Structures are given as C-alpha cells and as structure tokens.
Amino acid sequence: MYINKIKLKNFRNYEEEKIEFDKNVNIIYGDNAQGKTNILESIFICSLGKSFRTNKEKELINKEKEYAKIEMVSTKEDRDIKINFEIKEKKKFNINGIPAKRTSDILGKNYIVLFTPEDITILKNEPSKRRRFLNIMISQLRPMYVHLLNQYNKTIEQRNIYLKQIKYESKPIDNLSIWDEQIVEIGKKIYEYRKEFIEKINEKILDIHLKTTENKEKIKIKYISNIRK
Numbered sequence: 001m002y003i004n005k006i007k008l009k010n011f012r013n014y015e016e017e018k019i020e021f022d023k024n025v026n027i028i029y030g031d032n033a034q035g036k037t038n039i040l041e042s043i044f045i046c047s048l049g050k051s052f053r054t055n056k057e058k059e060l061i062n063k064e065k066e067y068a069k070i071e072m073v074s075t076k077e078d079r080d081i082k083i084n085f086e087i088k089e090k091k092k093f094n095i096n097g098i099p100a101k102r103t104s105d106i107l108g109k110n111y112i113v114l115f116t117p118e119d120i121t122i123l124k125n126e127p128s129k130r131r132r133f134l135n136i137m138i139s140q141l142r143p144m145y146v147h148l149l150n151q152y153n154k155t156i157e158q159r160n161i162y163l164k165q166i167k168y169e170s171k172p173i174d175n176l177s178i179w180d181e182q183i184v185e186i187g188k189k190i191y192e193y194r195k196e197f198i199e200k201i202n203e204k205i206l207d208i209h210l211k212t213t214e215n216k217e218k219i220k221i222k223y224i225s226n227i228r229k
C-alpha cells in the first residue's frame with residue numbers, strides 16, 4: 001500500500017495544496033512551522049478518522065476559513081482508495097465517493113504507523129500510553145476490536161452512572177454485577193486481541209533486533225495484564 005497524493009483545502013496553514021508522493025520513501029523538509037507535521041496529520045486523519053494532535057477538531061480549519069477538506073488517494077493491491085474528509089460544524093468522511101456511516105468505517109483502508117519523538121512516551125510513561133498505542137494499531141487491522149472498545153467504554157460509563165444511583169438513589173448494589181459481568185466478558189476479548197497482536201510483533205522484532213545488535217540481544221515484549229484465567 002502507498003499514498004499517491006493528498007489535496008488540502010483550508011486545512012491548518014494550507015489554503016490550497018496538492019502533494020504527490022513517490023511510491024517509496026518521501027522526505028519532507030523545511031523550516032520550523034512551515035506545515036510538515038500538518039501534512040502527516042492530514043494523512044493520519046484520513047487513515048484513522050481523527051488527529052493525533054488535538055481533540056478539538058475545529059482547530060484543523062484554517063483560522064480565516066469556515067471549513068476544511070482533505071482528499072487522500074492511495075493504492076492498495078492495485079486498487080485506488082479515495083478518502084474525502086470535510087469538517088465544518090461536524091466532520092464527514094467519504095470512501096470512494098460513498099458517505100461513511102461511522103468514522104470507524106475508514107479504519108483498515110490505509111495502514112499507517114506514526115512515529116514521532118514523543119513516542120518514546122510509549123516506553124517511559126504510564127500504561128495508558130501503551131494501551132493507546134495498541135488500540136491504534138489493532139483498530140486498523142481488526143474492525144471488531146473498535147466495536148469492542150466502544151462497548152467496553154460504554155459499559156464502564158453505565159456502571160459509573162449506576163454507582164452514583166446506588167449512592168444517591170439507594171438503588172440495590174446487587175445489580176452492579178450485571179455490568180461487572182459484561183466488563184469481564186468484553187475485557188477478556190480485548191485482552192485476546194492484544195495478546196495476539198503482541199505475539200505477532202514479537203515474531204517480527206526478534207529477527208530485526210538480532211540483526212541490528214549483531215546477534216547480541218534478544219528482544220521480547222511481554223504483555224502484563226491483571227486478567228487471570
């Protein structure tokens with residue numbers, strides 16, 4: 001898979017821009033604050049449906065304008081995929097001219113890996129950073145995983161609402177188990193997906209790391225979870 005071109009309209013500091021990419025390696029260089037990361041951000045949005053820099057999506061629209069558009073064309077297995085993104089009041093996606101019902105519909109169309117200097121936080125910071133990284137990677141490969149994550153978060157939310165109802169409305173505490181059971185069920189599935197992904201990564205990195213360290217170091221990633229079977 002490779003990205004052919006990207007068209008930007010009123011996106012960040014770009015009013016109108018068309019960029020064509022080479023099939024192989026592309027190097028984007030320039031002075032500070034010229035818009036290099038903005039280009040990466042536009043690719044990320046067309047692949048994962050959201051920015052890696054902001055949750056406030058209005059920020060993506062050029063300060064002087066009312067709306068922003070991105071069009072990205074990529075080729076996968078000899079077929080072109082066109083993703084259109086538009087943001088005005090709300091954001092909208094089109095996949096090959098057909099409106100996407102949900103943002104998650106665009107996942108898996110383009111496989112991307114973003115690596116920035118901040119990614120060192122995956123190793124250094126708290127586990128939630130590592131989970132986020134895993135979520136981004138697995139979501140692209142397994143649409144079902146996105147569905148599970150949404151379900152998991154919704155169930156936690158409902159459980160929290162019920163906890164308040166126990167406290168303030170004297171609802172029976174026994175009913176809490178309804179949510180607990182669901183959380184366990186969904187959590188188990190999420191765990192399996194993550195475990196599988198890490199096993200696959202391990203197969204790949206072992207060789208790469210042996211080569212780069214001239215057979216001196218064996219690398220292995222361990223998934224430590226508090227799930228007990």
Ligand SMILES: Nc1ncnc2c1ncn2[C@@H]1O[C@H](COP(=O)(O)OP(=O)(O)OP(=O)(O)O)[C@@H](O)[C@H]1O
Binds near residue numbers: 031033059062063
């Ligand atoms: N909504 C917006 N409207 C107009 N300009 C914007 C908007 N959001 C960001 N910018 C501009 O985009 C520029 C930053 O772009 P970007 O972060 O891509 O730069 P960069 O080339 O990656 O720089 P560096 O080399 O420092 O990483 C800044 O000039 C900033 O003012």
Ligand SMILES: [Mg+2]
Binds near residue numbers: 036037038
């Ligand atoms: Mg930058």
